[in-house]
Amino acid sequence: MAHRAARLLLSSIALVVPAVLSAQAFGLNEIGSCAVSRGYATTASPCKDASTIYWNSAAATSLSGWNIVAGAAAVSVKGGFTEDTTGHHWAATVPTEYIPHVFINYHSPTSKAAYGVGMYVPYGLTSQWGDDFPGRFSAKKASLATIYVQPNFAWQLTPNWSVGGGPIIGHSTVELIQAVDLASQYTGAGGPTFGQLGIATGTEFARVKLKGSAMAYGAQIAIDGHPSPNWTVGVRFMTPLDFKYNNADATFTQTPTNLVIGGTVQAPFSAGTPIDSIVAPQFRSGGALVSQKASTSITNPAQAQAGLSYSGYTNWLLEADYAWIGWKQFSRLPVDFTNPVLSKTLIEDYNNSSAIRLGAEYTMPSDGWKLRAGFSGVASAAPAETVTPLLPEQDRTYWTLGVGIPIMSRWTIDGAYSHVSTGGARGRIVERTSESQTAAQLNTGVYTLSANIFSFTIKASF
């Protein structure tokens, strides 16, 4: 009967998937190699290590003694953009990023309380494009690095139910590099734009770099339950963290256009005059493009995950989770400069999103090795109007597998591999300046995206 219920559970998930799929923008799930290999479906039956502080902080009471986890995931992203009109393709130049995780937990077998602390990276982003990418005026490079530190306390309410949670101290750094398009700049107060004087769209004459950091605070809570010997349930909820990057540094550097005025229009646009000499004063003292302060704010959204796992098959653990992330908070991205003329607000209009995560683990009875596999299907949190160079967000599928190898009695090594694939999505390379602009008007090509993730974790318990 229980086995039938398990099959029914999985079948039901398949039916509801089209309605609930949605996901995760710059969210990261690479928090523990065991979790990666199980398709991130680890809230009901978290991996038996201290990474449960993130995945289900209440389940820390199920650990015994000291448990230490340390590891990192290497994320290698491949992507590109193919332009409609020319068919030209530009490949993204994203470097391999390494995402660390460290957890430590202590639970005395005789105590109902567990204590621990975790350091993990639930949100992050790096997008980077080449110097000739036409979308570099939206984002040449965007980097968002966030570290959460979460002290954790868990309490065993009954033999089968626990609660847990703790405050989160978040630190985030943001870096954004954009090219600046001469065509859209005004030649002077009340004057025409350079585009009206024949300067082509996509003529880079400057590059702006914005770099800042911020702290924010939040919390995470969770419930862990074992309603029957073979079934477990888990729920976790993390509050949003609002990072305000005040006093960020904005620096501008001039990019030579090497263009020369081809025919006299009006002073100072006389035939033979280098464009670079006309715009150069803007980079000097008193000009609009001098180093200055800037501010922006990004809210790392709330997230919740609920899971149901079944362990009734000998040596097998199956789990299905539903995850929700409140991306609707990522609606606007304001960038305010000291010189207000340069200030702008990017329209993001993200939607709340969900994901289905499926995982399985088989324990080899002979030597205790864990063989794991998983799948996660997530659809884009961004609307069709917001598939951009900053984040070419699109539907994703994660196929994962991994192994846990016990070494001696106290050590375990977990390794995981995840392949992220997408079907591609139409997107834009220009800013959306009005809500009235539609995807059909804005999108001028197709973004592709895939990633390979290798994760390695070493664990000790004593």
Next chain:
Amino acid sequence: MSRSHTVVRGALFLGVATAVTAAVACNSDTHLVMPAPANPIFQNYVAIGNSLTAGYQSSGINDSTQRQAYSYLLAKQMGTRFAYPSLTAPGCAPPVNNFLAQSRVTLAGAPASTSTTCALRDPAFVTAVLNNVAVPGVKAADPTSIVGPSANTLTQLVLGGKTMIQKALDVQPTFATVWLGNNDILEGAIGGMPSIATPVATFITNYAADINTLVAGAPNVKGVLIGVVQVSVAPILFQAGVLANPAAAGAASQVAGRPVSLDPVTCAGAGAAALINFQYLVAIRSRPAGYPGTVYCGKVLGGGAADPGDNGVLDPAEQVSVTNTINSYNAYIKAKADSIGFAYYDPNTTLLALLASGKIPPFPVLTSAQPFGQYFSLDGFHPSAAGHVLIVNDLIGVINSKYSTSLATLPTP
């Protein structure tokens, strides 16, 4: 646990995962919105040239005239992208909209436009890549220079600080039409001074540099080289002998502001075949009062302030010179087309047919809204919208023949 159970569980898990994958994939919109040209050779079309290609009409140009250009019409028939440097109304310069008054297109409530009015590019249509890179006024010496000998305001507004060939290569062209050379002879021909035309040897050097630079940057490009127009066909020029017709003489007198008459010496015999620029009559109007409205058919020096000299008069000998120069230009253009595998189009066949059929009036019909006939605009040498249709249909015939394509022609006006 049995092996069969293990397989069933694995299959169940994979089945669910596959269902999720399919659901996600259904949400993807990954199609490229690429132009679907009538033939792959038209994937990226670029039009190189001067005012004829840019869409200049009636001594001016704006978005309306740009969209009547043969290059624009050809791109439409090709089914390919065609971005042009849209010039904001009323234009740069605004076209003449009344021949007798020589008034120009003017926006409601704005000061009257003049020949120096320029409303610049339309900011809504500034693009990274242009398919029409033609600049009014250029000669064969210009396309490889940023600031060429014929540089003007439109050079900047169209090319934005690049050479015409650089701008053309930005398109990564698969097909090009090149119509250069008219301005190398035009000014001398309609001004009655063929000696200022670009010497044939110089023209060949310049033209070769243009084409060689284009082909070097786009080795697989196909296209058409278009010959120089026999300027004598332009209706801005009329035969002096036409003024023997009382009706024509009356109209000419109206323009000149005094009675006009043919000089009995220079206009005698073959001299009556001299081609007179219509602007010659306008110049007579500015002669001091009391000076006669004499039209000379050749060089008359020493006529004083009222003497237009040789300006605006293309005598028979000069006509021969102009024709020979253009024939030499075109011989080279055709040879160049042959050497690079391009088609060659000679527009003069159609022009001469129009002349022979009387569709180009021998003298401007001042009472008509189309004083130079249906196929020419109000400046008397740039084609009208109907004229561009004739050109594009001719070009389509040439292209279909050369490249075995099946571009459809437009209805003949």
